[in-house]
Amino acid sequence: MQTTKKALAVLCAATLAVGALAACSSSKSSGGSTKTSGSSAPKVNLSGKTFTVLGQWTGAEQKAFQAVLDGFKKATGATGTYTPAAGGDEATVLGTKVNGGTPPDVAMLALPGAISQYAKANKLQPLGSDAKAGVAANYASVWTQLATVGGNVYGVPFDASNKSTVWYATKPFTDAGITNPPATWADFLKSAKTLSDAGVQVPVSIGGGDGWTLTDWFENVYIRTAGLASYDKLTHHQIPWTDASVTKALTTLKELWSNQALIGSPANALKTPFPASVDNTFKASAKSAVVFEGSFVATTITGDKLPAKVGTDAKFFPFPSVDGSKPALVGGGDFAVGFTKNAAVQPFLAYLASAEAAKAIVGSPGSGFLSANKNLATSDYNDATSGELGKQIVSVGDNFRFDMSDQAPAEFGGTPNKGEWADLQTFLGNGNVAAAQKALEAHAKAAKGW
């Protein structure tokens, strides 16, 4: 099990390196059909036309996407054929196809860096006016910006993930008499202390064995202590990692990470990979009560067949605000881009931007898809927890930020035992802020491709 996870991590790292789609999420259970309702999609007659879509999804996610293709066929008559990349390695498959001159008509990309890479190589078709208008009308402008390269918009946001969520087991909270989940960082630390007093041995479970969980911790604290402008600058390494804002974020993080009563021994946290950190929180007679990570914690709970039920035994609260910071959200998402001038491509991309397509994907059972589409109601989602997760992405609007490490060169932000992953692991181990900053800056400087 752990081996497959590591293999997966390696695969993801490899995928990140090419800078294309890497949906490193766990697989989901069953799937099913989808209700399609209303229609704001453009009415074009494309009957008999066909096009191809390359993606990474299989299983329930593939079924959800198929529902979108079916909806499009019903609306226009064009048949889209979805192919999941062989071996789950979309970056390589797509790269080979594009370089070989036979790109798919449409591909799903998980990294803004991949959009810019293909756009700069003149391999992408800019969005037509319908699709562009659809994205502008249905999504916060930050999503358009993420898909804009050199003044042209290339991608339509498809799904989104919410990585600003802290998950907790409700029972230990009730036992400890904590009625309201913490809303501020100070409350968060206090609740953790209360849990510790109430006999929860490792109140906050940290999956420090996987470096990426630590980058997500850092990003969520940083976006709150430093603000959006600094977040954007650090994302593109326009300010050094030795900046005072980084000091502040790491010092804040240290209040938790260096407190053995709250997180157990850091050495143990460093031995715990992400899936184990979720297991330790939600298994029977768990020693932890809180685990931080994105919306995919829910799919890990169901995928690992843990006894906790998402929504009742396992709930989440938004990442706590630090020093009165405004709501901000770190997340990810996939973008659909068009590679060819196939007549069905632009209408399809426009369709993807519509509320109808968004409803089809989030209503599909088991996929765990969320969407940043503004026209969705919580009730459009397959379950209430997903609805809540999705609502947060929409309500945060332009304060949404794409995962920082996913936008850094893979060598720095996406490689086990290297760069940011390793430096934050070292920091978790020794709590030395200055040394961490120095190492982060040195490794950021050494990485190519900012």
Place this chain on the structure above:
Amino acid sequence: MTQQPGEPIADGPAVGSAVLVADAPTTGSDGRAGKPPRELGQARWLSIIFLGPALILLAVIVLYPLVYSAVRSLFDDGPAGTTGGFVGLRNYGSVFTDPSTFRAVKNNIIWILVAPTVITIVGLIFAVLSERIRWSSAFKLVLFMPMAISFLASGVTFELIYSDQPSRGLANAVTVGIRDTFSSPSLYPETHIRTGGSFTGSASSGYTTTKAYSPGTPVLIPMVGLSLTSPPKGLVSAQPPSTGPGLNGVVWNDFRRGGGGTVGKVDPGELGLKGVHVQALQDGKVVASTTADAKGDFSFPGLTSATYQVKLPASNFAPPFNGLSWLGPNLITPSIMIAYLWVYAGFAMVLLAAGMAAIPRDALEAARIDGATEWQVFRRVTAPLLAPVLLVVFVTLVINVLKIFDIVFVISSGAGANGKYADVLATQLFNAYGQQRYGIASAIGVVLVLVVVPFMALNIRRFRREQR
């Protein structure tokens, strides 16, 4: 050009290969008269036909990648796996300067120095032993069996054996079991003093009241951290201390399920900590000690005259022994070596046992008749006669250890952030390749080839010598 049926065809490949391997350079292209040129030419022609497909395959899948890797190792890595500019030997420099690859180099050296020697010695011991016991075939079979299991499977097995949690890993289940038979674990390892009270010390030094109590004043010692969902069996609700003669007090878990209650006060539903050792101190010296009763009450009826501090010694809270961190930074490589030994000891034993069976009995008998002890027989007769086989086993192991990958990869992937401490060159190569850092990956590959080549040459030379 009609062929003689039978002879040339039967001879062809054998002659051909001999020519190719040994004599080709000397009798090569000249086609001098004197020898039967036609026969030889025909044989060579035939041999080329027979060897051709294999040679082409070798060239395509071995020679070309080898040469290409060597060339690629001299170039930098561009973005997204593209080839960058020529950098000379800089990638090789990185292999030895980058901390992570250099750690792999060091680990590889440790592996080569330790593993083949240990495995050969253990194999030898088993081989000698197997000669002297009944059911030796069964013994050999059992020891050889791990060779039939893939490294992946043995890796997963050992990853479980080394698991940190004593409830899951065999290695720690045994160490914890042994340790706990000799010293019983403490009563309340998970509890700590409620913050805000007037106590000094920590769980590892014991807690002492800052205040000195006079008899008649109840000593309240609020602890927290006891599991509320599954508290130790036999605990009952705490009661405020009795008011008998002497110094009285209560030690209890100041937290009840669902919260509520007053901090520092014994509330209904809060459990007494039965069996806690309590000491009374006068001027820092222990004057009396007792243990708390079922309700958490303790009393020192004899202490009536002075004021006393109360101490809960650290032995109450000693953290349980959770075994060794087999996959921690220090033990991970030795742990993997043990797994490797488990796999390869049987291999060494079988080869050495075969070698020993070939040693002429009369030499051994003669030595024994001459009055040699068994140890002398082993050292002076068996070992020298076995030397060639020992060398084969050793060199084979060196080569296998140099390219060691799968077992390290599998076991270290279960070690979280500590996995990197087990890295060897081959896992670094794999990682670099996965990250599309092909320049470094190629350089590591070339380094590995360069290190293996001398051992290969040694082995090949030995084989040739034997064939003569």
